[in-house]
Amino acid sequence: MYRYDEYDQKIVDERVKQYSDQVRRRLSGELTEEEFMPLRLQNGLYMQIHGYMLRIAVPYGLISAQQMRMFAHIARKYDRGYGHFTTRQNIQFNWLKLQDTPAILADLASVQMHAIQTSGNCVRNITSDEFAGVAQDEVADPRPYAEILRQWSTFHPEFAFLPRKFKIAISGGREDRAAIYAHDIGLAVTKNAQGETGFRVLVGGGLGRTPIIGTEICEFVPWQHILTYVESILRVYNQYGRRDNKYKARIKILVKALGIDEFKRQVEADWADLKDGPGTLTREEVDRVASFFTDPAYETLPDHDSRLNEFKADSRSFSHWLQRNVRPHRVPGYAIVVLSLKKPGNAPGDATAEQMDFVADLADRYSFGELRITHKQNLVLADVRKKDLVSLWQEASAQELTTPNIGMLTDIISCPGAEFCTLANARSIPLAKLIAERFEDLDYQYDIGEITLNISGCVNACGQHHIGNIGITGVEKKDHDEWYQVSIGGAEGNDSSISKIIGPSFTFHQVPEVIERLIQVYLRERTEAERFIDTVRRIGHAPFKDHVYAADFDVQEEEVAGKHIVVPAQYDVPYFSPRF
């Protein structure tokens, strides 16, 4: 993976110094909270319900064992012993003190990490395919370009105060695993007919209040020009994006207002005199960065390991795990392993300090010392020898990291919701727990097959509910009570789509039953080999809607006093959400 040279290190170190001074000025009263806010927000520091939340960048999801151990250290020393991996391949710590944050950033800088631009109206952490470099369907490795874009966007002087946040994702496989259609800019590394590398560029995707699937702005931008092309998109957006209404400030609104043709015309007019200028990438620079992403020392191994089959026959859980959590690798004898952070009962994406240390050890012993964080809030060991799978599985099982549910109903994506977030209308984590426990039965999950379920605590859509096959959103009604809207038909990847709401919203305890009914329709209607999403697309919403609302819900709502009864133990803390 990429290693800092003296320039990278200097920039990050100077950032720590600058930020420390900003905190000092805030604590001394020199800066008002209003002035400090945009500064801390450029650094991933939010004020949340319990205190400060720090979001740390894991550039394109790639992390070393040593860096993971630093997360464990931060969790223990400054937080309550755990962290939360997010859909944007970052990690969040929820219980920090402002005065500790400079020390945390210094700790991070010592392992080549930072929290730069993990929030605020700037270019955010660049996300990418969690299987980059090892996927069988890869056209070109997106990681060198992701790193080049990371450097380009870091402290870009012109784009630090955009109308709104700006998210870039980049994928390199034939199948998009980075949700590039749901980003402000989505890039797919491709090859043209002459075999030259370039990018298909999408623009104006985004979720939030107004979910929109990105539109192609250019079919092929040669690799040399990608930085200047992205610069022109940002310049047009910076000048013309709306600033009068933050709900209409994302680039998607500008692209819609102008139309893609006019937007493209403006971008290309701006680009005309940047093209071939000094911002143009050089072969040497791409090669230099790519030299960090060459293959590790793979052994020559047979692709099949007979012991695997034996063990599979013996152990049903292992065989389930192989089927769901282990993915094919492009090198014979190797496999990609997804460690599930979705054990029913736990908060999706949470990991304890012990688990972090543990996965770091696993990475050292089984996967060349590296891990990836997925945009579905799981972890990946990308280079595991097939002959090590049994022992890896045995060890990881002891740490509850082998729930064989990847891509299935209990692999729920969820935002932090009301337990942490001041914007929440709903309790995402307890709801995820309730649903996961209801559908824990593996046979049932395997019967249902591939499905995605996403939960967001409010319209902001941090849980990306618009691109879940089933999406759940917390909505507020006038009585300040929590209500849950259910939608179906969303998807990410090459056939991305935005889900549609099925009808009036539900109470907290009705939701699992609603999902059950949706599944019943699917199981009744599906043709062979049809996934849930395929059935929805084929038969439409009506049969689902009819069935869900056909019968009354026979569920007991909790007493108000016992309202938080389903909160996972580590969240069961004094609670002062403004909403509840």
Place this chain on the structure above:
Amino acid sequence: MIIKNKAIVADDWTVLRLQENEAAESVQVAAGKVIVPLKVWQAQRGALQQRTEIGVWLASDERPEELQGDIGKFAVIAVDFPKFSDGRGYSIAFNLRARLGYTGELRAIGDVLRDQLFYMQRVGFDAFAPRPDRKIEDALKGLNDFSEVYQTSFDPKLPLFRRVQRKGNQTESSQ
């Protein structure tokens, strides 16, 4: 006092801001060194361009191209930041310098605070009028927050990868 060319210097320009009851066509532009709003410049161009020293300022929603052809007439061009979070001024400055070829004093006015100065100088500002309720000496420090940057803008003209020899992976296989 303003910051100019990385030093605190006295300033004898005044910035004319139109009051609600004033119109660009009829407002009296005082004698001496005045930085007038773009609209006033456009409305009173004939008279104003007779002066030996005149400045103009752009609001964040105005286009620098409006000054095309007139660029050489100003001793100072200022860009107003109504709120520090309004980042349009950065692109205006970049366009003035890089596209319109403006070489005179380019001044940031309005909600100008220490922590923006580093970015501002990189897109082409060389003069800053920090918010008067803040110590200008502190603001000056903001210009030196970083000693190295990655990307090109107006300053520097070349990105890091064209300025220095950076090393690739030194280990045998990247782990």
